[in-house]
Amino acid sequence: MASVLIVEDDPTTLMAVSSMLEAFGHEDVKSASNGADGLERLREERPDLLFLDLMMPVMDGIEVLRRLRSGDAPRPGHIIVMSAHANANDREGVKDLGADQFLAKPFTLDQLETALETAGI
Numbered sequence: 001m002a003s004v005l006i007v008e009d010d011p012t013t014l015m016a017v018s019s020m021l022e023a024f025g026h027e028d029v030k031s032a033s034n035g036a037d038g039l040e041r042l043r044e045e046r047p048d049l050l051f052l053d054l055m056m057p058v059m060d061g062i063e064v065l066r067r068l069r070s071g072d073a074p075r076p077g078h079i080i081v082m083s084a085h086a087n088a089n090d091r092e093g094v095k096d097l098g099a100d101q102f103l104a105k106p107f108t109l110d111q112l113e114t115a116l117e118t119a120g121i
Contacts, residue, residue, distance in 0.1 A: 002048035002121040003028040007038030007064065009056040013105065017051060017082075020112050033061030040085065042073040049121050050076040050115040054094070063089075067077040067098035082107070 004026055020027050030045055032038040036059040038052070054061035061081060068075045081094045083106045084105040091102045101115050 001024045001028065001076075003045065004030070004049045004051065004096070005038065005045060005047040006031045007035060007039055007041075007053040007056070007061070008051065008053045008082070009033050009051070013053070013082075016106075017112075020109055024116060026057060029100075035061060035064040038064055039067055039073045042068070042076065046074050048077045049078045049116075050101070051101065052079060053079050054081060054086060054106070062094070062097065064106060065094060067096050078121065080115055080119065095118065 002098055006014055006029065008017065014031055017086040018031070021029050030041060032041045034056045052061045052064055061116065067073060075098065079099045080101045080103055082105050083102045085115050086102070089093065094102060101118060103111060103115055
């Protein structure tokens with residue numbers, strides 16, 4: 001199974017996404033609570049898949065994507081951005097910055113399964 005890093009500041013969402021991933025057999029799931037810590041984990045862990053929240057303290061998801069694009073940390077094989085507050089322009093903007101997919105929170109187990117299949121994970 002793929003290694004996964006979830007960068008999410010909300011503990012409830014973090015637990016939910018982790019549990020959903022475990023339901024699909026992903027046991028190598030790490031987490032970070034803000035973008036700065038997430039970049040540090042990306043440098044250390046080099047996961048196959050990154051779940052990235054947009055709105056976080058310290059450093060938001062947009063800045064993480066910018067830094068990944070500039071080579072500040074190794075880019076994971078696939079990036080899925082998650083947000084409850086993004087509009088169509090935001091969704092296109094994160095794709096322009098290098099995100100592979102966008103999931104609107106809250107999302108269902110079926111939506112997550114589709115995202116993982118699209119990622120090839």
